[in-house]
Amino acid sequence: MAYFSVRAMNNPLRCLLACAALCASAEVKAHVLSAAERSAPPVLRWTFEPWVVALLIVSLALYVAGYRRLRARSKRGREIRARQLGAFVLGWLMLVAALDSPLDALSAALFSAHMVQHELMMIVAAPLLVLSRPLAVWLWAFPPAARHRIAAAVRTPALRGLWRTLCAPAVAWMLHAAALWAWHMPRLFEAALASSAIHTLQHASFLLSALLFWWVVFGEGTRRDQSGYAMLSLFTTMVHTGALGALLTLAPGLWYPAYIEPTSVLGFDPLQDQQLGGLVMWVPGGLAYLIAALATGARWLMHRAPATLMPNALPAHRDSNS
Structure with missing residues (x-):
């Protein structure tokens, strides 16, 4: 995990590979623990969709990598970028709460929980992510050559x-x-x-x-x-x-x-x-x-x-x- 947090954020390809390994190992673990999970109350389980977790991890890793490069490039605008980072992290956590916490399992049993899940995504996470300006920051996570190709595309x-x-x-x-x-x-x-x-x-x-x-x-x-x-x-x-x-x-x-x-x-x-x-x-x-x-x-x-x-x-x- 330390390898992922330190090295993967500096290289998008390494980030994707580490994320895939993490999802695969977690999926194996989920199968091993399935018997124990069945004995727990179903509405209290943490859900785990590998592709959802992969997208969440990749998005956070790319944002942190891009933020670090922008911060190292210039001291101007650091306060604004720090606020944008805070908005992204908070919006990201709201998506985790909506999609991977026990709220996701509870939403299958209670309509009111389902509505809370939808509102978290649409009126909390979405505006926070927009305020963080993720598209430009994600772009800076890539090397210069790849960055120019993506921008041209x-x-x-x-x-x-x-x-x-x-x-x-x-x-x-x-x-x-x-x-x-x-x-x-x-x-x-x-x-x-x-x-x-x-x-x-x-x-x-x-x-x-x-x-x-x-x-x-x-x-x-x-x-x-x-x-x-x-x-x-x-x-x-x-x-x-x-x-x-x-x-x-x-x-x-x-x-x-x-x-x-x-x-x-x-x-x-x-x-x-x-x-x-x-x-x-x-x-x-x-x-x-x-x-x-x-x-x-x-x-x-x-x-x-x-x-x-x-x-x-x-x-x-x-x-x-x-």
Whole structure:
């Protein structure tokens, strides 16, 4: 493990090989301990999906490697980069909590736990990861030659055009809204509960659409001075996610019958569990979008204030000299 933490972060290829070895050994260990795990309460187990753990480890290793190279390259901007590193680590930990902690196993038995898992990914981990600016930092983890090849590849007209399209405020908003509403339709949600592949697709669409949505708010929106669009996106998302949460909370019957048996085994009422899950989406979720919208509005007003006041100050200055 020490070899991985010290040497692998300096070489992306070594990082990938070490990560693969780690996942393989952990998978063997999981098979060895399967008998003991079966005797434990199923909802309290830590889950382990090798490919999920591999992606998490590689992403962290590449970010730390890129951060170290950027820090060694220049002393300017170290405070900003340190804050970005903190945002990445915190967002990364939120993904671990959502995807690999006992919360993941509990989400198979309780709808409310499933909603907490989704909210952790979409309104906590995703904005933190966007604020950490991972794409540029990951790029610096590679040697100069590989870095230039990757940069040249992503600058092709096709990829740049696709990226501009996806980062259009209306497109990012619609993709995120579509993922939320479509996957909470009873047929699709129950299909995700019954199939691990569909469940993976559900989580991937939630996380990727959320990353794109928050990138427009905190990334592209900031650079292109589109704070007005960002505020509109945040407020309207707060409204439609709140509406979905209200529908779940106030529904007279169960939307997802697959939860009846596992929820009852744990001693919870399935309808009350659904209502609690709806409240999780309705109240904490809506509050997160509201806070982000207010922060975006405050940033927008502060950036516009000097430009608004300066024309009024210049005539007074000229009058005093005349």
